Amino acid sequence: MKTRRLLIGLMAGVVLVLTLASFLALHRRLYSPAFAPLDASPDWIATGEGEASNFGYSVGTAGDVNGDGYADVVVGADRYKQFTGRTYVYLGNASGLSATPIFTATGEDVNNHFGYSVDTAGDVNGDGYDDIIVGAYHYKEFTGRVYVYAGNANGLSATPVFTVTGERPNIYFGRSVGAAGDVNGDGYDDVIVGAQAYDNWTGRVYVYAGSPSGLGATPIFTAGGEGPSNSFGRCVGAAGDVNGDGYSDVVVGAHGYGDFEGRIYVYAGSADGLGAAPTFMATGEQANSHFGYSAGTAGDVNRDGYDDLIVGADCQSNNTGWAYVYAGSINGLSAAPIFTATGEGEDSHFGYSVSTAGDTNGDGYDDVIVGAYHYNDSTGRVYVYPGNADGLSVTPILSATGEGPASSFGRSVGTAGDVNGKGHADLVIGACGYDDYTGRVYVYLGGWLVSATSGTGRVCSGCWSSPCCSTSPTRP
Numbered sequence: 001m002k003t004r005r006l007l008i009g010l011m012a013g014v015v016l017v018l019t020l021a022s023f024l025a026l027h028r029r030l031y032s033p034a035f036a037p038l039d040a041s042p043d044w045i046a047t048g049e050g051e052a053s054n055f056g057y058s059v060g061t062a063g064d065v066n067g068d069g070y071a072d073v074v075v076g077a078d079r080y081k082q083f084t085g086r087t088y089v090y091l092g093n094a095s096g097l098s099a100t101p102i103f104t105a106t107g108e109d110v111n112n113h114f115g116y117s118v119d120t121a122g123d124v125n126g127d128g129y130d131d132i133i134v135g136a137y138h139y140k141e142f143t144g145r146v147y148v149y150a151g152n153a154n155g156l157s158a159t160p161v162f163t164v165t166g167e168r169p170n171i172y173f174g175r176s177v178g179a180a181g182d183v184n185g186d187g188y189d190d191v192i193v194g195a196q197a198y199d200n201w202t203g204r205v206y207v208y209a210g211s212p213s214g215l216g217a218t219p220i221f222t223a224g225g226e227g228p229s230n231s232f233g234r235c236v237g238a239a240g241d242v243n244g245d246g247y248s249d250v251v252v253g254a255h256g257y258g259d260f261e262g263r264i265y266v267y268a269g270s271a272d273g274l275g276a277a278p279t280f281m282a283t284g285e286q287a288n289s290h291f292g293y294s295a296g297t298a299g300d301v302n303r304d305g306y307d308d309l310i311v312g313a314d315c316q317s318n319n320t321g322w323a324y325v326y327a328g329s330i331n332g333l334s335a336a337p338i339f340t341a342t343g344e345g346e347d348s349h350f351g352y353s354v355s356t357a358g359d360t361n362g363d364g365y366d367d368v369i370v371g372a373y374h375y376n377d378s379t380g381r382v383y384v385y386p387g388n389a390d391g392l393s394v395t396p397i398l399s400a401t402g403e404g405p406a407s408s409f410g411r412s413v414g415t416a417g418d419v420n421g422k423g424h425a426d427l428v429i430g431a432c433g434y435d436d437y438t439g440r441v442y443v444y445l446g447g448w449l450v451s452a453t454s455g456t457g458r459v460c461s462g463c464w465s466s467p468c469c470s471t472s473p474t475r476p
Helices: 002-031
Strands: 044-047 055-063 072-077 086-090 103-106 117-122 131-136 145-149 162-165 173-181 190-195 204-208 221-224 235-240 249-254 263-267 280-283 291-299 308-313 322-326 339-342 350-358 367-372 381-385 398-401 409-417 426-431 440-444 450-454 457-460
Touching: 055 131, 055 426, 055 440, 072 117, 072 409, 072 440, 086 131, 103 145, 117 190, 131 173, 145 173, 173 249, 190 235, 221 263, 235 308, 249 291, 263 291, 263 308, 280 322, 291 367, 308 350, 308 367, 322 350, 322 367, 339 381, 367 409, 367 426, 381 409, 398 440
Parallel strands: 055 117, 055 409, 117 173, 173 235, 235 291, 291 350, 350 409
Antiparallel strands: 044 440, 055 072, 072 086, 086 103, 117 131, 131 145, 145 162, 173 190, 190 204, 204 221, 235 249, 249 263, 263 280, 291 308, 308 322, 322 339, 350 367, 367 381, 381 398, 409 426, 426 440, 450 457
16 A cells, blocks of 8 residues: 555656646746747837927838947937928947937928838848938928938938939828838849829829949839729838749738728739739728728748738728738738737727737747727727737737827837847837827837836746846846
8 A cells, every 4th residue: 555655656746747847848938038028118218309290100120220230210200390300210239229319310391291201221222231211291292202311330321312202293202111122133122102192192102223323213113003092102111022932022002992991902023123013902891991001011920931911901890990911822912811900999090000020029920010099099009919820819919008198109110120139029119199299109129028017117927047137127
C-alpha cells in the first residue's frame, strides 16, 4: 500500500512539474519581448502650436529620413495660421521620438491647407534616405499643389525638391497623397496623388515615377472615376504587392460611387508601370456607406507572402461604420473579404481611418488599425486587430480612447514604423480636435511588456528576464 501511494505521489508530482513547465514555456513565449503586446498608454505625445491649427489631422510614418536606422513620423496641421498649414517631422531614436520636430514647413499662403495630407514618399531618388510628400489642396482656388522634401543625413531639405500643381481650379489636387511603392520595379519609389473634385467630382489620380534625379514632372499614369460625384481619388495609396509578382500595386477609393455605396479600385504594377484598367474592384454593401473613404495596404496579415488590403466604410449602418480586409494571393485579391469589423454604436464612424499597423507584437503577422473618431461625442476610439495564420483576430489587442469629447481621437491613424529600433512596429494616432482644435498626436510603442496602466505606475506582465518594469520602466 505504501509503495502504491508513493508511486501515485511521484506520478502526480511529475504531472505537476510537466504542467507547470508547459505553462511557463507558453507564458514565456507569449510574454517575452518578441511576442509582447502593445503598450496600453501612449509613450509619446505632441500638441499643436495654437487653437484651431488642427494638428494631427494627418499623420503617418515618414520612413527613415536621415538614414540613422530609426523610423520617423510626419504630422500635418492644415489650419495653422489662417489655414496656411504646417507640416512637422519628428525623428526616431533609441528612446522613441524627439520631443521637438527636426523639420517644419509652412504653406505658401493663407487658405492653402498645406499638410491636409502627408505621407512618406519612400526613396524617390535612390539615395538611401526616405522622402516625404505633402498636399495643399486649397492652393490657388482649389487647384491644389503637392510638395516633396528630400531626406538626407541631416534630416530633410529646407525647400521642396519637387512641386506639382493641379490642372485647373476646383479639382482639389493633393487632397490625398501617398507613397505608391515601386510600381515598375526600377528600384525607385513612386508617388500617387488624388484630385477628387476633378470634372464635377468624377475625380482623377496621378502617379509620378521616381528616378536618380527624383520625380518626373509628367505623370506616368492617370485614371479617372466612372461618373460625376464619384470622388474617385478621395483616398489613394500603396496596396503593397497583392499578387506577389514583385511590383507594387496601388489602391484608389471613390466613396461617392453609386448612391454613395462607394467603390475601391486596385491597379497592378508591372515592368511597364500600372495597368490602364483596375485588376480588382469592390463595392459597398448599401447606399450611403461611403465604402472606400479610406483604404490602404494591410500588410501581410496571414503571412502567406501576399499583401492584403484594408477598406473603411465609416457611414455604413447609420454611421456605425465597418472595416473590411481582402486577402492577397497569386491571383490578386479575394472577391470577398476575409475579415470584417464594425463600430460599437451609431455615429461612431468606425473606419473613417484605416491602415496597416505593421507587426506590433513581433509574431511575424502584420496587424491593422482602425479609427472611430466620432465615438462617444467625438471623444474617439482606435482599435488594433492582430494578424494570425487565419487572417485577423475578431478581438482587438488594443482599444484606446481619446482624452475627452470633441478630441476626434483616431481621425488619423497609421503605422509609425519602428521609431525606437526595437524590432516592432509602433503606432501613430491623431486627435485633431483636442483642446479647441489645437490638436494632439500620440505614439504607442509595440512589443514590450506593459499590459495596463494604473494611477501608481505601469503594471507589467511576463517579466521573466531583466530588466522588468517599474514605476519608471526601462525598456527590455
